[in-house]
Amino acid sequence: xxxxxxxxxxxxxxxxxxxxxxxxxxxxxxxxxxxxxxxxxxxxxxxxxxxxxxxxxxxxxxxxxxxxxxxxxxxxxxxxxxxxxxxxxxxxxxxxxxxxxxxxxxxxxxxxxxxxxxxxxxxxxxxxxxxx
Amino acid sequence: xxxxxxxxxxxxxxxxxxxxxxxxxxxxxxxxxxxxxxxxxxxxxxxxxxxxxxxxxxxxxxxxxxxxxxxxxxxxxxxxxxxxxxxxxxxxxxxxxxxxxxxxxxxxxxxxxxxxxxxxxxxxxxxxxxxxxxxxxxxxxxxxxxxxxxxxxxxxxxxxxxxxxxxxxxxxxxxxxxxxxxxxxxxxxxxxxxxxxxxxxxxxxxxxxxxxxxxxxxxxxxxxxxxxxxxxxxxxxxxxxxxxxxxxxxxxxxxxxxxxxxxxxxxxxxxxxxxxxxxxxxxxxxxxxxxxxxxxxxxxxxxxxxxxxxxxxxxxxxxxxxxxxxxxxxxxxxxxxxxxxxxxxxxxxxxxxxxxxxxxxxxxxxxxxxxxxxxxxxxxxxxxxxxxxxxxxxxxxxxxxxxxxxxxxxxxxxxxxxxxxxxxxxxxxxxxxxxxxx
Numbered sequence: 250x251x252x253x254x255x256x257x258x259x260x261x262x263x264x265x266x267x268x269x270x271x272x273x274x275x276x277x278x279x280x281x282x283x284x285x286x287x288x289x290x291x292x293x294x295x296x297x298x299x300x301x302x303x304x305x306x307x308x309x310x311x312x313x314x315x316x317x318x319x320x321x322x323x324x325x326x327x328x329x330x331x332x333x334x335x336x337x338x339x340x341x342x343x344x345x346x347x348x349x350x351x352x353x354x355x356x357x358x359x360x361x362x363x364x365x366x367x368x369x370x371x372x373x374x375x376x377x378x379x380x381x
Numbered sequence: 382x383x384x385x386x387x388x389x390x391x392x393x394x395x396x397x398x399x400x401x402x403x404x405x406x407x408x409x410x411x412x413x414x415x416x417x418x419x420x421x422x423x424x425x426x427x428x429x430x431x432x433x434x435x436x437x438x439x440x441x442x443x444x445x446x447x448x449x450x451x452x453x454x455x456x457x458x459x460x461x462x463x464x465x466x467x468x469x470x471x472x473x474x475x476x477x478x479x480x481x482x483x484x485x486x487x488x489x490x491x492x493x494x495x496x497x498x499x500x501x502x503x504x505x506x507x508x509x510x511x512x513x514x515x516x517x518x519x520x521x522x523x524x525x526x527x528x529x530x531x532x533x534x535x536x537x538x539x540x541x542x543x544x545x546x547x548x549x550x551x552x553x554x555x556x557x558x559x560x561x562x563x564x565x566x567x568x569x570x571x572x573x574x575x576x577x578x579x580x581x582x583x584x585x586x587x588x589x590x591x592x593x594x595x596x597x598x599x600x601x602x603x604x605x606x607x608x609x610x611x612x613x614x615x616x617x618x619x620x621x622x623x624x625x626x627x628x629x630x631x632x633x634x635x636x637x638x639x640x641x642x643x644x645x646x647x648x649x650x651x652x653x654x655x656x657x658x659x660x661x662x663x664x665x666x667x668x669x670x671x672x673x674x675x676x677x678x679x680x681x682x683x684x685x686x687x688x689x690x691x692x693x694x695x696x697x698x699x700x701x702x703x704x705x706x707x708x709x710x711x712x713x714x715x716x717x718x719x720x721x722x723x724x725x726x727x728x729x730x731x732x733x734x735x736x737x738x739x740x741x742x743x744x745x746x747x748x749x750x751x752x753x754x755x756x757x758x759x760x761x762x763x764x765x766x767x768x769x770x771x772x773x774x775x776x777x778x779x780x781x782x783x784x785x786x787x788x789x790x791x792x793x794x795x796x797x798x799x800x801x802x803x804x805x806x807x808x809x810x811x812x813x814x815x816x817x818x819x
Contacts, residue, residue: 268617275626364613364649367621
């Protein structure tokens with residue numbers, strides 16, 4: 250069981266988390282969950298996941314960004330790929346997709362728009378894991 | 382702010398008076414010519430022509446002054462210009478009257494026009510002052526001519542004998558004339574004041590409505606955003622089940638879950654479109670930049686390409702080679718064009734064709750999207766860009782459209798100071814045209 254790929258989901262919406270968990274577990278990933286940003290950072294340190302799925306809007310509108318920045322600053326965790334879930338265009342009118350990979354701006358590795366399609370989620374996860 | 386609006390308003394009215402004055406110059410010359418040449422009245426032509434030339438001269442000066450003050454002029458300066466013009470007009474008319482018969486000349490009643498113009502241009506108080514100035518000018522001429530201090534130029538040929546020294550006649554005419562002046566000013570200023578007040582109320586109401594509309598849009602934004610979050614969760618939970626990730630379902634279960642997932646998808650599409658249009662409405666400024674037009678267009682075509690291929694619809698585009706970069710929000714313009722293209726694909730039958738022609742119009746570009754689809758019924762054309770409106774034949778082709786695609790396109794184009802229009806014939810096809818400044 251130890252060689253299973255570990256994925257950490259940091260998201261405050263329990264229903265979306267559950268749906269993602271089902272999808273990811275169907276592809277034999279080991280899934281752990283954090284309900285907010287602080288817990289997410291703690292869990293990252295504890296579990297050392299292979300990939301993090303991070304929601305943008307949690308306690309605050311851009312909590313996800315703060316979490317991503319904190320993790321990428323730390324040399325122990327900066328290599329863990331982060332897939333960010335965002336529907337942020339709805340509220341801010343900004344389209345972050347163009348900025349993906351620009352570390353100075355937003356330190357995440359890829360984006361996925363909500364609502365999530367199971368196949369898209371699995372594809373992106375696989376792609377990011379291959380890169381590392 | 383209000384003063385700026387009034388200054389613009391006043392400038393517009395002064396321009397109108399300047400135009401009228403050019404007509405007046407021509408009119409004066411024609412009247413002098415016909416009175417002296419055709420009717421053979423004896424008139425002192427030299428001073429009369431001098432006055433006509435002076436009239437043209439100061440009109441030109443006011444025209445030049447106005448073009449100079451148009452941009453930076455304050456309300457006070459422009460108001461002074463308006464007052465000065467009217468006073469000069471009154472002096473010119475008084476001089477014209479003096480050299481052409483004084484009180485005997487029926488053109489004295491043309492002073493009434495000046496009173497009406499003053500009432501439209503100036504404040505109530507200034508208008509009454511101008512009326513008093515006219516009355517004084519008139520009395521001055523009549524009195525001076527009566528006592529022989531000023532020479533009297535009799536309108537021989539028009540009247541049979543001199544009236545300027547006939548006391549009862551001049552008193553009677555003066556009384557009627559002066560009372561007419563004041564009554565005219567009273568009436569014109571009260572109508573004009575009422576109109577100005579109504580204008581102000583309309584403006585305030587308009588501001589209020591805009592504010593209410595903004596509040597409504599914010600409400601829509603918040604509500605649809607919340608709905609979208611719940612929908613995301615519903616969709617997220619339904620799709621693994623519908624896709625068989627959670628295990629195999631029996632055919633009935635699968636059918637119902639797929640129906641639910643399908644409807645959720647449609648609702649999500651609708652909520653997203655609603656969010657989109659509300660966001661555009663609420664955004665104060667769109668982020669504008671220069672971008673390559675043709676590259677953006679190819680991407681837009683790529684979005685609809687697979688759907689067009691499914692229906693074997695050919696999509697051709699021609700872009701005039703002089704069109705390079707244009708200024709605007711690339712994402713939004715692309716969205717507007719994609720919406721139009723998606724509509725064309727949706728409402729064009731199998732084996733149809735869509736042509737995109739982009740031409741250079743100097744300061745702007747014209748994008749024309751032509752299809753040979755179902756077209757739009759003529760009586761529904763004016764409503765086609767309204768939010769949530771769907772043409773009757775479009776509803777037959779597809780039951781669940783949002784009715785927002787075209788209104789989003791319209792909002793985007795208008796935010797770029799462009800124009801969007803449609804020409805269509807039911808059963809033959811449609812042409813959607815967008816004109817965008819470069």
